[in-house]
Amino acid sequence: MTPAAVVLTEERILDAAEDVLRRFGPAKATVVDVAKALGVSHGSVYRHFPTKVALRDAVARRWLDRLADPLDPARDTDGPAAERLLRWLERLAAIKQGMALNDPELFATFSQLTTEARDVVAVHVGHLAAQLTEIIADGVSRGEFAVTDPPTAGLAVLHATARFHHPLHAAEWADPAIGAQLQEVWRLLVQGLAVRP
Amino acid sequence: MTPAAVVLTEERILDAAEDVLRRFGPAKATVVDVAKALGVSHGSVYRHFPTKVALRDAVARRWLDRLADPLDPARDTDGPAAERLLRWLERLAAIKQGMALNDPELFATFSQLTTEARDVVAVHVGHLAAQLTEIIADGVSRGEFAVTDPPTAGLAVLHATARFHHPLHAAEWADPAIGAQLQEVWRLLVQGLAVRP
DNA sequence: CAGATGACAGATTTCAAACTTTGTCAGTCG
DNA sequence: CGACTGACAAAGTTTGAAATCTGTCATCTG
Numbered sequence: 349m350t351p352a353a354v355v356l357t358e359e360r361i362l363d364a365a366e367d368v369l370r371r372f373g374p375a376k377a378t379v380v381d382v383a384k385a386l387g388v389s390h391g392s393v394y395r396h397f398p399t400k401v402a403l404r405d406a407v408a409r410r411w412l413d414r415l416a417d418p419l420d421p422a423r424d425t426d427g428p429a430a431e432r433l434l435r436w437l438e439r440l441a442a443i444k445q446g447m448a449l450n451d452p453e454l455f456a457t458f459s460q461l462t463t464e465a466r467d468v469v470a471v472h473v474g475h476l477a478a479q480l481t482e483i484i485a486d487g488v489s490r491g492e493f494a495v496t497d498p499p500t501a502g503l504a505v506l507h508a509t510a511r512f513h514h515p516l517h518a519a520e521w522a523d524p525a526i527g528a529q530l531q532e533v534w535r536l537l538v539q540g541l542a543v544r545p
Numbered sequence: 546m547t548p549a550a551v552v553l554t555e556e557r558i559l560d561a562a563e564d565v566l567r568r569f570g571p572a573k574a575t576v577v578d579v580a581k582a583l584g585v586s587h588g589s590v591y592r593h594f595p596t597k598v599a600l601r602d603a604v605a606r607r608w609l610d611r612l613a614d615p616l617d618p619a620r621d622t623d624g625p626a627a628e629r630l631l632r633w634l635e636r637l638a639a640i641k642q643g644m645a646l647n648d649p650e651l652f653a654t655f656s657q658l659t660t661e662a663r664d665v666v667a668v669h670v671g672h673l674a675a676q677l678t679e680i681i682a683d684g685v686s687r688g689e690f691a692v693t694d695p696p697t698a699g700l701a702v703l704h705a706t707a708r709f710h711h712p713l714h715a716a717e718w719a720d721p722a723i724g725a726q727l728q729e730v731w732r733l734l735v736q737g738l739a740v741r742p
Numbered sequence: 743c744a745g746a747t748g749a750c751a752g753a754t755t756t757c758a759a760a761c762t763t764t765g766t767c768a769g770t771c772g
Numbered sequence: 773c774g775a776c777t778g779a780c781a782a783a784g785t786t787t788g789a790a791a792t793c794t795g796t797c798a799t800c801t802g
C-alpha cells in the first residue's frame with residue numbers, strides 16, 4: 349500500500365517547497381511548513397535533503413534551470429549575431445523583470461542566494477555566460493565579430509549588462525528608460541565585438 | 546558672548562553628524578547623538594535641518610562631492626582618451642572599494658541612500674556621467690572616438706561598469722579577478738566608442 | 743528492513759511591554 | 773528679538789521571556 353501518488357520523492361518535496369516559498373517568502377518559509385504541505389513529519393524531509401539550505405538551493409537550481417532554458421541560442425538562429433545578442437539580452441532582462449513582478453517571493457529567494465554567493469548562482473551565471481559565448485562564437489565564425497577569446501568576451505558582456513539583469517538592481521527596473529539604456533550599452537558592446545584588434 | 550567656536554553652523558553640525566555616522570553607522574546614529582556631540586539640545590539641530598533625512602542627505606552630499614573631486618578629468622590630461630578612460634574607471638573603482646574597507650559605516654550610509662533612490666545619488670551619478678562625457682568628448686575632438694552623442698555614451702559607459710563601482714556590488718569586489726574583469730569590459734567599450742557608426 | 747515518526751536539545755524567531763527617538767512648540771535666556 | 777531649550781505626543785526600537793524551528797536519533801510500522 350504505497351501508491352505512486354503517496355511515495356515521497358525529491359520531486360514532490362521540491363514542488364511543495366517551491367509552493368511554500370512562493371506563499372510565505374524566504375524569510376517565513378520553514379521545513380515544518382513544507383512537511384505540513386506534504387502531510388508528513390519534518391523528519392521525513394530531512395531524509396531527502398541534509399539541511400534546509402540544501403533544500404532551498406535545490407529549489408533555486410530547478411527554478412534557474414527553467415529560467416535559462418528558453419534563452420538557449422539554438423532557439424533563435426535568424427539574422428545577424430549582433431541582433432540575436434540584443435534579443436538574448438532583452439529576453440533575459442524581460443524574464444528577470446517579469447519574475448520580480450509575478451513571483452516576488454521566489455525572486456526574493458533568488459536575490460538572497462546571490463548575496464550569499466552560493467554556488468547555485470555561480471552555475472547559473474556560468475550557463476548564461478556560456479550562452480553568450482555561443483552567440484559570440486557564432487558571430488566570429490560568420491565573420492561578423494572579431495574577438496580572439498569568445499568565453500572572455502561572453503563573460504564581459506554579461507558583466508557589462510549586470511544593471512539590466514542582476515537582481516540587486518531590481519529597484520532600478522521601474523525606470524521607463526531602462527530598455528533604451530540597455531540598447532545603448534548593447535550598441536557600444538557589439539561595435540566593440542566587431543572590431544579587429 | 547558667542548565666540549566663533551561656539552556658533553552653531555550647518556558646517557559644525559555636518560562635521561558632528563559625519564562623525565556620529567562613522568562611529569555608530571546609519572542604523573544606530575540618532576539626532577540626539579549628534580546634538581550630544583555638539584553639546585546642544587536636539588531641538589537646535591532641527592533649527593538647521595528640517596528632518597533627520599535632510600541631515601543625512603546633506604552629509605552624504607558633502608561626502609560624495611569630496612569623493613568625485615579627485616576624479617575630475619582636468620587632473621589627468623596625458624595620453625590617449627581610451628587610456629584616460631581606463632584610469633578614470635580604475636580610480637573610481639579604487640575609491641569606492643577603499644571606502645567600503647576603510648569607512649564601512651559611511652559606506653553603508655551611502656549604500657542605503659542608493660537603495661532609497663534619493664536625489665543626492667541622482668546628482669552624484671550625474672556628476673560621474675558628466676566626467677565620463679568630458680573624456681569621451683575630448684576623445685572625439687582628437688579623432689580617437691567617433692560617437693555622435695557623448696552624453697549618451699558617457700551614461701552607457703557608467704551603466705556598463707556598474708558592477709565595478711555600484712555599492713550594491715560591494716560583496717563581489719573581494720574577487721581578485723575583479724580588476725581583470727573591468728579591463729575586459731573597458732576593452733569592448735573603447736573599441737565600440739572608436740567605431741564610426 | 744526501508745522508510746517514516748515524533749521527542750528532544752540547542753538555536754532562532756516572535757511578541758508585547760518598556761524604553762528611545764523624532765519632530766513640534768510654548769517658553770527661557772542673554 | 774532671535775537663538776536655544778526641554779517637555780511632550782506619536783512613531784519606532786529594544787529587550788527578554790515564551791514559542792517555534794532546525795537537525796538528530798531511538799523507536800515504530802507495513
